[in-house]
Amino acid sequence: MKRKSLRTLVCALLASLALTTFAFADSGPKPLLIVRVKDAPQEPYYLDLLAEGNWDASEGNSRLKQSTVITNSDGSETTVPLNEDLLALLLDNIPAGWHACTAQGTFGAPIFSHLFSRGTDASGNALHRFGYVGVPSTYRIILVTESGKVWVSDILNRRVLQSSVTVNWSDDTSAVTVSVPSTIPGYLLQFVATLVPTFLIEGALLLLFRYSWKKNWEAFLLVNVLTQAF
Numbered sequence: 001m002k003r004k005s006l007r008t009l010v011c012a013l014l015a016s017l018a019l020t021t022f023a024f025a026d027s028g029p030k031p032l033l034i035v036r037v038k039d040a041p042q043e044p045y046y047l048d049l050l051a052e053g054n055w056d057a058s059e060g061n062s063r064l065k066q067s068t069v070i071t072n073s074d075g076s077e078t079t080v081p082l083n084e085d086l087l088a089l090l091l092d093n094i095p096a097g098w099h100a101c102t103a104q105g106t107f108g109a110p111i112f113s114h115l116f117s118r119g120t121d122a123s124g125n126a127l128h129r130f131g132y133v134g135v136p137s138t139y140r141i142i143l144v145t146e147s148g149k150v151w152v153s154d155i156l157n158r159r160v161l162q163s164s165v166t167v168n169w170s171d172d173t174s175a176v177t178v179s180v181p182s183t184i185p186g187y188l189l190q191f192v193a194t195l196v197p198t199f200l201i202e203g204a205l206l207l208l209f210r211y212s213w214k215k216n217w218e219a220f221l222l223v224n225v226l227t228q229a230f
Contacts, residue, residue, distance in 0.1 A: 031135040034164040037117070037143070040126035041169060045145040046086045046115040047128050048100045050152070051136040053107065055099035062105035068114060080116060087115070089144045095152060098140060101130065109134035125166065141167060141178070151176050 035047060067081045090103050099105075102113045111134040117126040141153040151173040156165065166179040 029161055030132050031158070032162040033130045033135050033139075033158055035128040035130070035141060036121060036125040036164060036166040037128070037169055038123075038125050038166055039169045040117065041143075041145045041149070041171075043146045044083060044086060044116075045143060046083065046090050046103070047117070047141065047143045047167075048090060048102045048115055049111070049113070049130050049136065050094060050098040050140040050142055051101050051106065052097065052138055053099055054097060055094075055104045056107075057105075060099070060105040060107050061110055063110060063112075064103060064105070070114075070118070083146075086144060086146060089148065089150065090115075090142060093142065093144065093150045093152065095140070100142065101134070101136065101139075106134040111135055141165075143167065143169070143176075149173055153178050156180065 033049070035049075037047065065082070067079050069077050069079050071077055087103060090100060094100055094104075101111050102115050110132055111130055112132045113128070113130040117128055119127050121127055135158065137158050139156055139158065141156070143149075143151045149171070153167070156178065164181065166181075168177045168179060170176050
Protein backbone atom coordinates (compact mmCIF):
# COMPACT_ATOMS: atom_id res chain seq x y z
CA MET A 1 0.00 0.00 0.00
CA LYS A 2 2.79 2.37 0.91
CA ARG A 3 4.57 1.53 -2.35
CA LYS A 4 1.42 2.28 -4.34
CA SER A 5 0.95 5.61 -2.54
CA LEU A 6 4.56 6.51 -3.19
CA ARG A 7 4.14 5.70 -6.86
CA THR A 8 1.04 7.86 -7.04
CA LEU A 9 2.84 10.72 -5.33
CA VAL A 10 5.82 10.54 -7.67
CA CYS A 11 3.50 10.44 -10.71
CA ALA A 12 1.70 13.51 -9.41
CA LEU A 13 5.00 15.34 -8.92
CA LEU A 14 6.18 14.45 -12.43
CA ALA A 15 2.85 15.55 -13.90
CA SER A 16 3.10 18.82 -11.97
CA LEU A 17 6.64 19.31 -13.28
CA ALA A 18 5.47 18.70 -16.86
CA LEU A 19 2.58 21.15 -16.49
CA THR A 20 4.82 23.76 -14.90
CA THR A 21 7.34 23.35 -17.73
CA PHE A 22 4.54 23.79 -20.26
CA ALA A 23 3.09 26.82 -18.48
CA PHE A 24 6.46 28.51 -18.23
CA ALA A 25 7.77 27.41 -21.62
CA ASP A 26 8.64 31.02 -22.34
CA SER A 27 11.33 30.89 -19.65
CA GLY A 28 13.43 28.38 -21.59
CA PRO A 29 16.41 29.19 -23.83
CA LYS A 30 15.62 31.63 -26.61
CA PRO A 31 17.23 32.28 -29.98
CA LEU A 32 20.23 34.57 -29.65
CA LEU A 33 22.63 35.96 -32.20
CA ILE A 34 25.63 37.99 -31.05
CA VAL A 35 27.34 40.07 -33.73
CA ARG A 36 30.87 41.08 -32.80
CA VAL A 37 32.54 43.90 -34.72
CA LYS A 38 36.32 43.66 -34.79
CA ASP A 39 38.09 47.00 -35.32
CA ALA A 40 34.71 48.73 -35.15
CA PRO A 41 34.35 52.13 -36.84
CA GLN A 42 35.83 54.99 -34.82
CA GLU A 43 32.72 57.05 -35.47
CA PRO A 44 29.01 56.63 -34.69
CA TYR A 45 27.45 53.75 -36.60
CA TYR A 46 24.33 51.61 -36.69
CA LEU A 47 24.24 47.85 -37.21
CA ASP A 48 21.13 45.77 -37.83
CA LEU A 49 19.97 42.36 -38.98
CA LEU A 50 18.08 42.03 -42.23
CA ALA A 51 15.41 39.36 -42.62
CA GLU A 52 13.73 38.13 -45.78
CA GLY A 53 10.64 39.96 -47.04
CA ASN A 54 9.84 43.57 -47.90
CA TRP A 55 8.66 45.64 -44.95
CA ASP A 56 4.94 46.26 -44.55
CA ALA A 57 4.16 48.48 -41.57
CA SER A 58 0.51 47.40 -41.59
CA GLU A 59 1.51 43.78 -40.90
CA GLY A 60 4.76 44.15 -38.98
CA ASN A 61 5.58 44.96 -35.37
CA SER A 62 7.97 47.84 -34.74
CA ARG A 63 9.76 48.40 -31.43
CA LEU A 64 11.92 51.35 -32.52
CA LYS A 65 11.75 54.35 -30.21
CA GLN A 66 12.93 57.95 -30.47
CA SER A 67 15.21 57.33 -27.51
CA THR A 68 16.43 54.34 -25.53
CA VAL A 69 17.17 54.24 -21.81
CA ILE A 70 20.02 51.87 -21.00
CA THR A 71 21.24 50.78 -17.59
CA ASN A 72 24.97 51.15 -17.01
CA SER A 73 27.17 48.74 -15.08
CA ASP A 74 27.07 51.04 -12.03
CA GLY A 75 23.27 51.04 -12.03
CA SER A 76 22.88 54.55 -13.47
CA GLU A 77 20.78 55.18 -16.56
CA THR A 78 21.68 56.84 -19.84
CA THR A 79 19.25 58.04 -22.48
CA VAL A 80 20.45 57.40 -26.03
CA PRO A 81 18.54 59.45 -28.63
CA LEU A 82 17.81 58.01 -32.06
CA ASN A 83 20.24 59.24 -34.71
CA GLU A 84 17.85 60.17 -37.50
CA ASP A 85 20.62 60.61 -40.10
CA LEU A 86 22.09 57.15 -39.47
CA LEU A 87 18.61 55.64 -39.45
CA ALA A 88 17.79 57.24 -42.80
CA LEU A 89 21.06 56.02 -44.31
CA LEU A 90 20.38 52.49 -43.10
CA LEU A 91 16.81 52.46 -44.40
CA ASP A 92 17.88 53.82 -47.78
CA ASN A 93 20.33 50.95 -48.28
CA ILE A 94 18.18 47.92 -47.43
CA PRO A 95 18.29 45.53 -50.42
CA ALA A 96 15.04 44.73 -52.19
CA GLY A 97 13.28 41.74 -50.69
CA TRP A 98 14.64 42.35 -47.18
CA HIS A 99 13.69 44.38 -44.12
CA ALA A 100 15.59 45.65 -41.06
CA CYS A 101 14.66 43.81 -37.87
CA THR A 102 15.41 46.67 -35.46
CA ALA A 103 15.09 49.79 -37.63
CA GLN A 104 11.78 48.62 -39.11
CA GLY A 105 10.49 45.62 -37.17
CA THR A 106 9.50 41.98 -37.47
CA PHE A 107 6.53 39.99 -38.69
CA GLY A 108 5.08 38.04 -35.78
CA ALA A 109 7.52 37.37 -32.94
CA PRO A 110 9.65 40.32 -31.77
CA ILE A 111 13.41 40.78 -31.44
CA PHE A 112 15.07 42.55 -28.53
CA SER A 113 18.00 44.54 -29.89
CA HIS A 114 19.60 47.95 -30.38
CA LEU A 115 21.07 49.66 -33.42
CA PHE A 116 24.11 50.76 -31.42
CA SER A 117 26.75 48.67 -29.68
CA ARG A 118 26.16 47.62 -26.06
CA GLY A 119 29.70 47.27 -24.74
CA THR A 120 32.66 45.13 -25.80
CA ASP A 121 33.93 41.62 -25.19
CA ALA A 122 37.25 40.66 -23.56
CA SER A 123 39.05 41.26 -26.87
CA GLY A 124 37.63 44.75 -27.33
CA ASN A 125 35.18 43.76 -30.07
CA ALA A 126 31.96 45.78 -30.14
CA LEU A 127 28.92 43.68 -29.20
CA HIS A 128 25.48 43.69 -30.76
CA ARG A 129 22.90 41.29 -29.28
CA PHE A 130 19.78 40.14 -31.12
CA GLY A 131 17.60 38.00 -28.91
CA TYR A 132 14.20 36.36 -28.56
CA VAL A 133 12.07 34.22 -30.83
CA GLY A 134 11.94 36.68 -33.73
CA VAL A 135 15.65 36.26 -34.58
CA PRO A 136 15.67 35.04 -38.20
CA SER A 137 17.38 31.82 -39.25
CA THR A 138 18.34 33.33 -42.59
CA TYR A 139 19.68 36.86 -42.36
CA ARG A 140 22.09 39.52 -43.54
CA ILE A 141 23.94 42.21 -41.60
CA ILE A 142 23.93 45.89 -42.50
CA LEU A 143 26.31 48.49 -41.05
CA VAL A 144 26.27 52.21 -41.81
CA THR A 145 28.53 54.95 -40.44
CA GLU A 146 28.13 58.66 -39.80
CA SER A 147 30.57 59.48 -42.62
CA GLY A 148 28.36 57.62 -45.09
CA LYS A 149 30.02 54.21 -45.36
CA VAL A 150 27.59 51.37 -46.08
CA TRP A 151 28.20 47.63 -45.89
CA VAL A 152 25.75 44.75 -46.35
CA SER A 153 26.81 41.14 -45.85
CA ASP A 154 26.04 38.15 -48.00
CA ILE A 155 23.24 35.84 -46.86
CA LEU A 156 24.05 34.01 -43.63
CA ASN A 157 22.30 31.14 -41.83
CA ARG A 158 21.88 30.62 -38.10
CA ARG A 159 22.14 26.85 -37.56
CA VAL A 160 21.91 26.60 -33.75
CA LEU A 161 19.65 28.24 -31.19
CA GLN A 162 22.33 30.57 -29.82
CA SER A 163 25.30 31.57 -31.92
CA SER A 164 27.64 34.40 -32.85
CA VAL A 165 29.42 35.87 -35.86
CA THR A 166 32.22 38.40 -36.18
CA VAL A 167 32.30 41.28 -38.64
CA ASN A 168 35.91 42.11 -39.48
CA TRP A 169 35.50 45.80 -40.18
CA SER A 170 37.61 47.86 -42.56
CA ASP A 171 37.23 51.45 -43.74
CA ASP A 172 37.45 49.91 -47.20
CA THR A 173 34.00 48.32 -47.15
CA SER A 174 34.91 45.98 -50.03
CA ALA A 175 37.41 44.34 -47.68
CA VAL A 176 34.95 43.69 -44.83
CA THR A 177 34.49 39.98 -44.04
CA VAL A 178 32.37 37.87 -41.72
CA SER A 179 33.79 35.07 -39.59
CA VAL A 180 31.38 32.30 -38.60
CA PRO A 181 32.65 29.95 -35.86
CA SER A 182 32.12 26.20 -35.97
CA THR A 183 28.58 25.17 -35.02
CA ILE A 184 29.70 21.87 -33.46
CA PRO A 185 30.11 23.24 -29.89
CA GLY A 186 26.68 24.88 -30.14
CA TYR A 187 25.08 21.69 -31.40
CA LEU A 188 26.62 19.68 -28.55
CA LEU A 189 25.53 22.17 -25.90
CA GLN A 190 22.00 22.30 -27.29
CA PHE A 191 21.89 18.48 -27.49
CA VAL A 192 23.02 17.99 -23.88
CA ALA A 193 20.70 20.71 -22.56
CA THR A 194 17.64 18.87 -23.92
CA LEU A 195 18.85 15.30 -23.39
CA VAL A 196 19.71 15.45 -19.68
CA PRO A 197 16.24 16.59 -18.43
CA THR A 198 14.62 13.94 -20.65
CA PHE A 199 16.87 11.25 -19.19
CA LEU A 200 16.01 12.27 -15.65
CA ILE A 201 12.24 12.32 -16.12
CA GLU A 202 11.93 9.21 -18.29
CA GLY A 203 14.48 7.33 -16.21
CA ALA A 204 12.42 8.03 -13.07
CA LEU A 205 9.30 6.73 -14.82
CA LEU A 206 11.14 3.62 -15.98
CA LEU A 207 12.13 2.74 -12.42
CA LEU A 208 8.82 3.86 -10.96
CA PHE A 209 6.86 1.33 -12.99
CA ARG A 210 9.36 -1.41 -12.16
CA TYR A 211 10.76 -1.95 -15.62
CA SER A 212 14.05 -3.78 -15.49
CA TRP A 213 16.88 -1.30 -15.96
CA LYS A 214 19.25 -4.05 -17.09
CA LYS A 215 16.85 -5.20 -19.81
CA ASN A 216 15.73 -1.78 -21.02
CA TRP A 217 18.64 0.65 -20.62
CA GLU A 218 19.97 0.10 -24.16
CA ALA A 219 16.61 0.75 -25.83
CA PHE A 220 15.97 3.67 -23.45
CA LEU A 221 19.31 5.26 -24.32
CA LEU A 222 19.01 4.65 -28.08
CA VAL A 223 15.48 6.02 -28.40
CA ASN A 224 16.27 9.20 -26.45
CA VAL A 225 19.51 9.93 -28.26
CA LEU A 226 17.87 9.43 -31.67
CA THR A 227 14.81 11.56 -30.85
CA GLN A 228 16.92 14.40 -29.46
CA ALA A 229 19.42 14.26 -32.34
CA PHE A 230 16.81 14.28 -35.09
